[in-house]
Amino acid sequence: MKKQTLIIASLFVLVLLFVGGSYLYKNADHSVSSEKTSALVRPHAYVLGNPNAKTTIVEFFDPACGTCKSFYPFVKNILKQNPDTLKLVLRYAPFHTDSYYVVAMIEAARLQGKYLEALEVIYKYQDKWASHGTPNIGLIWGFLPEVGIDIDTLKNDMKKPEIDALIKQDIADTKTLGVNATPEFFVNGKPLVKFGKQELEDLIKSEL
Amino acid sequence: MNQTQTCSNTLFTLLFFAWIVSMVATLGSLFFSEIMMFPPCVMCWYQRICMYPLSVIFLVALFSNDTHVFKYAMPLVLIGLFFAIYHNLLYFGIVPETLAPCSQGVSCTSDYINWFGFVTIQFLSLVAFALIFITLIFIKPKAS
Numbered sequence: 646m647k648k649q650t651l652i653i654a655s656l657f658v659l660v661l662l663f664v665g666g667s668y669l670y671k672n673a674d675h676s677v678s679s680e681k682t683s684a685l686v687r688p689h690a691y692v693l694g695n696p697n698a699k700t701t702i703v704e705f706f707d708p709a710c711g712t713c714k715s716f717y718p719f720v721k722n723i724l725k726q727n728p729d730t731l732k733l734v735l736r737y738a739p740f741h742t743d744s745y746y747v748v749a750m751i752e753a754a755r756l757q758g759k760y761l762e763a764l765e766v767i768y769k770y771q772d773k774w775a776s777h778g779t780p781n782i783g784l785i786w787g788f789l790p791e792v793g794i795d796i797d798t799l800k801n802d803m804k805k806p807e808i809d810a811l812i813k814q815d816i817a818d819t820k821t822l823g824v825n826a827t828p829e830f831f832v833n834g835k836p837l838v839k840f841g842k843q844e845l846e847d848l849i850k851s852e853l
Numbered sequence: 854m855n856q857t858q859t860c861s862n863t864l865f866t867l868l869f870f871a872w873i874v875s876m877v878a879t880l881g882s883l884f885f886s887e888i889m890m891f892p893p894c895v896m897c898w899y900q901r902i903c904m905y906p907l908s909v910i911f912l913v914a915l916f917s918n919d920t921h922v923f924k925y926a927m928p929l930v931l932i933g934l935f936f937a938i939y940h941n942l943l944y945f946g947i948v949p950e951t952l953a954p955c956s957q958g959v960s961c962t963s964d965y966i967n968w969f970g971f972v973t974i975q976f977l978s979l980v981a982f983a984l985i986f987i988t989l990i991f992i993k994p995k996a997s
Binding site for chain 2: 648649651652655656659660662663666667670671825826838839840
């Protein structure tokens, strides 16, 4: 074979492999495999929306993550539009420094019946306490009483071993499921392959 | 005549091999970032900067049968190899990550792939740079 022909043929094969591979990857079934589905929803996870809904959105988030904050009202709005058929399961992926403690605060607030209130207030002031590089979670103590959370009780509850166990379980599940960025969404076990608000909405609609 | 013929054939084979390795590395890394949507870390970018031009340099050298390719390919390979070795040392914790410019954004020590327990992306990069390095060493005497 002539050298030039060999080079061009190889180039062609390589590009073809790339394009073909992309096509196959995009059309492949990326659903969470059955042995891993238990890692998606745990009984301890907070559920928003109709608990018996047939479509389940699982969101892994980090309270210090800006993109998670911007997705929160968006997902909540979709939930509002489909109150009977959708539920959102909130899971933690505390990847940022000190996010573990922020998650513990949210879980402790849950014991006071103020889960969403705590989460929303923490998101609301995210710019203040999670300014880039140097999170200052001490500031959160000042924001939580705004929604009627008792800080002394909260500080005691945060130390509870079941909260620690819950967070560790969520972290272990992020590893099992290969969650390496936040927010990560799974709709009925199908991950969001291409990230984006429109893509998420499309995925949810296809599963409704 | 026959001597030069054999010589140029060996050069072609070596160059062709180096080119294939650089092409696979280039397309493979693009597949990871653009198709599988793995965000590349800082270290990966430095290695990409060295690897991507190699796929073009070797292609041009192949077509023009250029015996001087060693000179202009080797610096890129050495820089890339340096970052690949450093990245693997980071990954295995031999160099602490705090010293690396990776603490923000994507961590240089997170696993996106892990085949058979040791094949990670940074391992693949190291193998690619090492293969090209060795091939170039063989190309050098042919060039002189």
